[in-house]
Amino acid sequence: MGFSSFSMTLLLFSLFFLSINGQDLIYNTCKTSSQQDPNVDLQFCITSLQAAPASHCADLKGLGMISIRLTRYNITDTRCYIKRLLNNATKILDPYVKSCLDDCFEVYSDAILDIKQAMKSYISKRFFDANIQISSVMDATTTCEDGFKERKGVVSPLTKRNDATFQLSAITLSIMNILQSSLK
Numbered sequence: 693m694g695f696s697s698f699s700m701t702l703l704l705f706s707l708f709f710l711s712i713n714g715q716d717l718i719y720n721t722c723k724t725s726s727q728q729d730p731n732v733d734l735q736f737c738i739t740s741l742q743a744a745p746a747s748h749c750a751d752l753k754g755l756g757m758i759s760i761r762l763t764r765y766n767i768t769d770t771r772c773y774i775k776r777l778l779n780n781a782t783k784i785l786d787p788y789v790k791s792c793l794d795d796c797f798e799v800y801s802d803a804i805l806d807i808k809q810a811m812k813s814y815i816s817k818r819f820f821d822a823n824i825q826i827s828s829v830m831d832a833t834t835t836c837e838d839g840f841k842e843r844k845g846v847v848s849p850l851t852k853r854n855d856a857t858f859q860l861s862a863i864t865l866s867i868m869n870i871l872q873s874s875l876k
């Protein structure tokens with residue numbers, strides 16, 4: 693496919709996205725996102741976006757903001773959960789697991805700063821910056837998860853959470869891709 697036909701496809705694609713609403717917009721966005729990134733589960737995406745307040749009235753830009761907000765809640769909640777695991781006096785942690793959780797706490801603390809910056813970048817349409825900041829949130833989740841994998845027999849207590857945050861971030865990246873191609 694030549695460059696111009698590729699641009700044309702993108703353009704039609706974008707017009708399509710910018711002209712539909714509500715339910716269909718969520719479905720189409722999730723469909724695209726799950727195609728662009730195999731880590732994104734279509735059903736997870738739809739369920740998450742549909743459950744968010746006002747998502748049915750949102751346009752694509754609004755949906756992106758909703759997805760960033762969901763990511764931020766996820767990160768904040770997981771950081772709090774890690775803290776509770778570390779401070780749980782009734783449960784003596786394996787030293788290796790404890791060191792992994794310490795690392796996760798650190799990367800999640802940084803991820804909170806990144807997602808706050810991403811929100812600002814997104815609002816002011818600095819998608820390039822937002823992209824870097826969201827990617828760094830994704831890196832945080834994989835860094836956290838990979839720590840537990842380095843030792844046999846250790847099970848990460850954060851797999852589901854890391855996965856949810858990763859997927860929400862990937863959804864945001866897809867939405868920004870579509871928005872960016874529509875601005876060109």
Ligand SMILES: *[C@@H]1O[C@H](CO)[C@@H](O)[C@H](O)[C@H]1NC(C)=O
Pocket residue numbers: 740762765766767769770853856857860
């Ligand atoms: C993360 O976000 C998803 C989608 O909103 C939600 O289903 C899940 O419960 C959240 N997890 C945490 C730990 O906040």
Ligand SMILES: *[C@@H]1O[C@H](CO)[C@@H](O)[C@H](O)[C@H]1NC(C)=O
Pocket residue numbers: 776777780781782783
């Ligand atoms: C602390 O650990 C115990 C034992 O695993 C568990 O039952 C309890 O729910 C934990 N408390 C918190 C606050 O996580």
